[in-house]
Amino acid sequence: MEGCLAVSAEGKSGGLALMWKEGNKVTIQNYSKYHIDSLVKMDDGKDIRFTGFYGQADPTLRNQAWDMLRRIKSNVREEWIVGGDFNAILNNAEKEGGRRKSQNLMNDFRSNNREGADFVKERLDRFIVSEEAIEKMPYIDTKVVCQSKSDHDAILLNTIGSKPKERKVDLKQSFRYDACWAKEQEAKDIINRVWSKINRNFMEKVEDIRENLGPWQYQRYKRMRSKINNLEKKIGIIMDNPSNTNSTRLLKLARGKLGHLYDVEEKYWMQRARIQWLKEGDRNTRYFHVRATSRQKKNSIERLKYSNGEWHEDKSEICNVAWNYFNNLFKSTIDPNEDVDLQFIPICITDSMNRDLDKEFTDAKILTAFNQMDPRKAPGIDGLPGSFFKDHWQTVGKDVLRFCHDILRETNNIHNINETLLIMIPKIENPCNMSNFRPISLCRVIYKIVSKVLGRIALKKRSLGA
Template identity: 25%
Template sequence: MKTISSIQAFRDFINGGSLVDLGYEGSMFTWSNKQAGINFIRERLDRCLASIQWKQNYPNGSVVHLDDTGSDHRPLLVSSYRGGFKTKRRFRFQERWCDSEEARHNLVAWQKNLSTNLKKNIAELNSKLNAEKDKGAGADTTMIRVLEVKPEDEYEREKRFWKEKARLQWGDKNTKFFHAKFRMRSSKNKLHRLESDSGEVGTNPEQIASIAQQYFKNLFTTSKPKEPTEELEGLTRRVDNNTNRRLTRPVSDQEIKDAVFSINPLVAPGEDGFTAKFYQFFWDTIKRDVLNAVHSFFEGGKMLRAFNHTHICLIPKDSNISKMN
């Protein structure tokens, strides 16, 4: 057995190059001793490492463990491109839009018509700045001062955008770092194959979605529904009349507002694409609609079906996931 000191140089090499394991598809093990019975041994001895820069350049890269025919090792096939599937882009509110006055009045139209390519915006601002400076003595010094400040604002918006995408909760000033974390998270969260309980294998988004939907439908549906009367008969009453009145009293406007502002503003958005940041930032404009909707539910007992819609987002918690369970 090798000692820790004997592989320290290799560890230093990995840490020094900031290399990451690319994961794999296929069998978990890459080597076996080809023996039978209790002497049979399997291990994952072979793996592919890459730098964060490589992951950024090839976000769809993959590693497949091939068959070990004729050898005790499985060949590893590295591909810089894994065929992807185009899906319809969903609307999602972004924190950086809070900086735009135009967004307050017509957010959807602003999203479609206003350029949000920050690098392009910065390049255009720098071009205008240089053009004004080239005028020499005839240059507008006020405009130059304004144009010198605007790129800094754009850089700040870009940093906030990638921080939001990377889902990090602490303040790092390096936009490239947030971009790398987002790319790594996106690659890790991709699911390219899913097998149902019946053995059906899905390899495209529609098939994977169907398998996941059926899994949750079976999980939350009972084939033998019955009234819970018998189970409730033996329970002792714990809520007295005074407590019940406090629990069932109408909710106040302040309670609703406190609930809205207690949500992390950058968490995953709802089915409509809006994060809590939207409701918090534009509260003075939309609060009456929100308050009326909540009061309507508590007082009338009815909720719009769309309020209860959700998305099933499959995020692998381990490598080489192939089944829902």
């Protein structure tokens, strides 16, 4: 498997895996059943050494693990980071419960998931960073990611550290329906209230959804993050205090609530990451978050080169470069006043085909087209993907069918649904001009339904004609 090196387990114990994102350059130096040593190419082109480590569980064999690390260190010339389960603590202050241990090693608390007097907490997992690495990455830090079931908490190493505060966003302009709130009663109430307004047409209701649901989603996510932070702190306090049957019960309860919130957050970031091949498995919130934010960074256009070779970084100037590119691309080279002789164009539509084409569109055809759509696809300019209409079909379904019929019968202007977001996806690393981008059209769901209905008819007639 690309981007992964795995060392097999021995029975029910052991087993290591080192995984990295596709596109990152990682060179494996050596490995054993207790370690994986690698060189990682950073963004600045320099290498750092990363060693994933699993310490001997048997105290009598632990010195062998330390000797192995010493041998690796003797060959390290780069900044060095070691991370993993050291199966050891620095001192007895890093252990609670069970028998006292002699001075050993190492990061944040591990519990054995037992109750009462048998409940043991130890700080076994950690990252160790060389002085050279700290000098290069002065804001490097770690964060414990609480687990709802595992007896080991994960540790996230952030080599960048604190980031500047994000710019204030326009909740209306940035609105995207979040499927993770589909079962929330508050969200349902907002949608039902907006959609039940009289004297509001379909497009006006869509706009009202955007204006009302957007701010609510923003505040709802903030509340969820606050609950997650509070539960993580609560779990930390319970872990820091003496263990008893009641504290173990409270810990399980808090972890259960935290696990549910992690599931919601995972769905939130999965929608933004656009990862559709990953169906199930371990919690992937961090993975989805990284994919979403890295995609946003990769797809952002900071500057563009005009046709004369001049660079433009101002937002309005970048827009002008893009507009001029497409204006020239789609400019007709044929005289619009020139007469076209239609007699040489063969007749392809028979009378029978024409009668079929003139048949009334049915709800069944519209529903078939709608159900064939992937609800997870990116939304159009209204911010409403297919999942919104699927989640709330009982509320919005009749209006969707009626509006589609109006468009297909030409009793409603197609310009109402014809606005399209054009997203520029880089075709190469570090694109500099418009030809380096691949345009992707994000259309409204109604537009997709109508075009799919017409497309299915055209395809059917084409096959009959053939």
